[in-house]
Amino acid sequence: MTDFVAVNEVGPRDGLQNQRVAVDLAGKLRLIDALVDAGLRSIEATSFVSPKAVPQMADADVLFPRLPARSTVAYSALVPNARGLERAAAAGVGEVALVLSATETMNRKNINLGLDQAVDVCVETLKSARALGIRTKAYLAVAFECPFEGPTPAERVMALGERMLEAGAGEIVVADTIGAAAPSAVAALFRRCMAAWRGTPVSAHFHDTRAMAIANAWAALEQGVRKFDASIGGLGGCPFAPGAAGNLATEDLVLMLEQCGYHTGVDVGRLRRAAAIAGELVGHPVGGRSSAWLAAQERRAAG
Amino acid sequence: MTDFVAVNEVGPRDGLQNQRVAVDLAGKLRLIDALVDAGLRSIEATSFVSPKAVPQMADADVLFPRLPARSTVAYSALVPNARGLERAAAAGVGEVALVLSATETMNRKNINLGLDQAVDVCVETLKSARALGIRTKAYLAVAFECPFEGPTPAERVMALGERMLEAGAGEIVVADTIGAAAPSAVAALFRRCMAAWRGTPVSAHFHDTRAMAIANAWAALEQGVRKFDASIGGLGGCPFAPGAAGNLATEDLVLMLEQCGYHTGVDVGRLRRAAAIAGELVGHPVGGRSSAWLAAQERRAAG
Numbered sequence: 001m002t003d004f005v006a007v008n009e010v011g012p013r014d015g016l017q018n019q020r021v022a023v024d025l026a027g028k029l030r031l032i033d034a035l036v037d038a039g040l041r042s043i044e045a046t047s048f049v050s051p052k053a054v055p056q057m058a059d060a061d062v063l064f065p066r067l068p069a070r071s072t073v074a075y076s077a078l079v080p081n082a083r084g085l086e087r088a089a090a091a092g093v094g095e096v097a098l099v100l101s102a103t104e105t106m107n108r109k110n111i112n113l114g115l116d117q118a119v120d121v122c123v124e125t126l127k128s129a130r131a132l133g134i135r136t137k138a139y140l141a142v143a144f145e146c147p148f149e150g151p152t153p154a155e156r157v158m159a160l161g162e163r164m165l166e167a168g169a170g171e172i173v174v175a176d177t178i179g180a181a182a183p184s185a186v187a188a189l190f191r192r193c194m195a196a197w198r199g200t201p202v203s204a205h206f207h208d209t210r211a212m213a214i215a216n217a218w219a220a221l222e223q224g225v226r227k228f229d230a231s232i233g234g235l236g237g238c239p240f241a242p243g244a245a246g247n248l249a250t251e252d253l254v255l256m257l258e259q260c261g262y263h264t265g266v267d268v269g270r271l272r273r274a275a276a277i278a279g280e281l282v283g284h285p286v287g288g289r290s291s292a293w294l295a296a297q298e299r300r301a302a303g
Numbered sequence: 304m305t306d307f308v309a310v311n312e313v314g315p316r317d318g319l320q321n322q323r324v325a326v327d328l329a330g331k332l333r334l335i336d337a338l339v340d341a342g343l344r345s346i347e348a349t350s351f352v353s354p355k356a357v358p359q360m361a362d363a364d365v366l367f368p369r370l371p372a373r374s375t376v377a378y379s380a381l382v383p384n385a386r387g388l389e390r391a392a393a394a395g396v397g398e399v400a401l402v403l404s405a406t407e408t409m410n411r412k413n414i415n416l417g418l419d420q421a422v423d424v425c426v427e428t429l430k431s432a433r434a435l436g437i438r439t440k441a442y443l444a445v446a447f448e449c450p451f452e453g454p455t456p457a458e459r460v461m462a463l464g465e466r467m468l469e470a471g472a473g474e475i476v477v478a479d480t481i482g483a484a485a486p487s488a489v490a491a492l493f494r495r496c497m498a499a500w501r502g503t504p505v506s507a508h509f510h511d512t513r514a515m516a517i518a519n520a521w522a523a524l525e526q527g528v529r530k531f532d533a534s535i536g537g538l539g540g541c542p543f544a545p546g547a548a549g550n551l552a553t554e555d556l557v558l559m560l561e562q563c564g565y566h567t568g569v570d571v572g573r574l575r576r577a578a579a580i581a582g583e584l585v586g587h588p589v590g591g592r593s594s595a596w597l598a599a600q601e602r603r604a605a606g
Contacts (some may be wrong), residue, residue: 008373016395052447091410158495164326169462179596182559182562182563183521183559184563185563209596210558210559210562210593210596211516211517211555211558211591211592211593211596212558212559212562214514214515215517215518215520215521217518218486218518218521218522219521223524231583245595247595250512255513255514255515256485256486256513256515256518259485259513259515260485260486260487261487265527267408288514289511289514289592290513290514293482293512293513293514293548
């Protein structure tokens with residue numbers, strides 16, 4: 001199965017946390033149920049952050065135990081620190097994601113810590129998670145460009161990745177958090193990552209701000225990346241990127257992967273149903289760039 | 304200047320011919336003026352086809368002599384046959400484009416000729432153009448997939464390209480006319496084309512139906528393609544592709560190329576002005592996928 005590509009759905013977390021409306025617990029469970037039904041096997045369900053900072057995720061502790069249980073589906077949750085990890089462990093989370101921004105200013109603006117302190121928090125939390133038997137992955141955020149500092153040096157991204165691996169991270173996610181990367185930079189950085197971290201799963205997280213997310217996904221795929229984050233209907237965004245479109249849409253990614261001959265196990269038609277639910281929940285229609293075409297296909301199939 | 308990538312603007316032809324409204328002569332000249340002002344140096348201005356079949360292009364004979372004269376801008380026009388070539392020559396056209404669909408059925412539906420007959424018409428017209436000292440290029444349409452016959456065999460595309468080159472075509476344009484290609488297929492076909500036709504300019508024409516146009520452009524670029532068709536604001540479409548989005552938008556292409564370190568000579572801000580004019584002319588807003596972000600950048604720059 002070398003031609004399998006894993007899709008990690010981040011809509012319930014990265015998507016919903018950027019919405020004005022706070023979707024309620026029943027709504028989130030309905031969306032996640034539809035995502036599972038579409039064949040997604042890896043879902044970032046929520047985030048154990050401060051309910052004051054991110055009220056949209058305040059129900060993490062009650063959400064996690066109610067997720068639709070499937071032996072084939074692995075759920076993860078974001079945790080910012082030891083306190084979040086503690087809550088996640090209590091809720092029964094099997095895999096946690098840590099986010100380390102690769103620049104000083106992004107860390108200060110985002111979590112009010114310097115880069116070195118942020119590294120320490122991640123290292124500590126990764127070690128604690130490991131001690132608890134919880135799987136881990138580390139995001140390297142603003143890995144290509146920072147909205148405050150401009151282009152991120154690749155050297156630093158590599159060094160931070162090394163630190164996370166030394167601390168026990170089971171996977172590295174290289175993230176274009178603000179959607180500023182072009183495929184040339186994506187190819188160059190992932191070439192280095194894939195060479196340096198051969199034994200470790202390396203995945204890619206793209207935003208579509210400059211309409212290059214799908215090109216970036218292809219560029220990463222060509223470097224051997226076989227796991228991608230995506231968000232149903234393209235839900236998402238970044239508070240620090242004005243005019244930002246959302247994440248790479250799951251529909252668009254799956255459509256491209258399947259058409260390129262990779263298996264994802266995900267059904268695009270069912271993803272469309274999940275996108276419709278997401279649109280209901282957030283109060284406006286959502287959908288990937290390929291929505292108009294997918295809708296036309298459905299109409300045609302319906303006769 | 305190995306890092307220059309040429310952008311051939313096809314909005315005035317491929318874009319406008321698919322619109323419900325027929326834009327008048329003054330409107331077309333205004334749009335083309337804005338495109339020239341944005342730095343485009345290669346523009347497909349019109350098409351010398353039957354005014355009955357394509358009323359939007361009925362003014363080709365009067366349009367061409369009135370195009371804004373610039374020593375740096377090369378205009379081309381599409382001609383379907385000897386009659387079109389005759390009109391184009393009379394109007395002073397310096398470069399003509401012939402379109403050869405790569406499948407039997409597409410030719411029958413589109414021009415009511417079989418593939419062999421279509422080849423003959425193209426060969427004859429290319430030879431006549433050459434005898435008149437007019438530069439030529441040959442489009443290989445539905446080069447990846449035909450809406451009637453499914454996937455197009457690469458062997459046939461290569462063979463048809465050879466025929467066009469033997470007949471004197473100065474350039475081959477490999478076209479995903481209905482926007483059905485994925486980057487894997489794009490990489491594979493252009494790899495062959497670039498190897499087989501080393502001495503000849505080979506360019507790429509993509510539609511964004513399945514939201515992969517920009518990924519396809521990157522895939523072609525990686526195979527060494529250094530000339531791309533694009534349409535201002537993504538204007539375009541194909542009558543045989545339900546739900547089809549338009550052509551690859553010039554703004555999106557230029558944004559990616561420049562960000563990848565290639566020079567295009569085209570100014571994205573001015574392209575936005577041309578897109579605004581195109582929107583006025585066709586009666587609805589048009590713009591590439593990156594429009595929201597570009598607009599936010601402009602607002603920020605304006606203070």
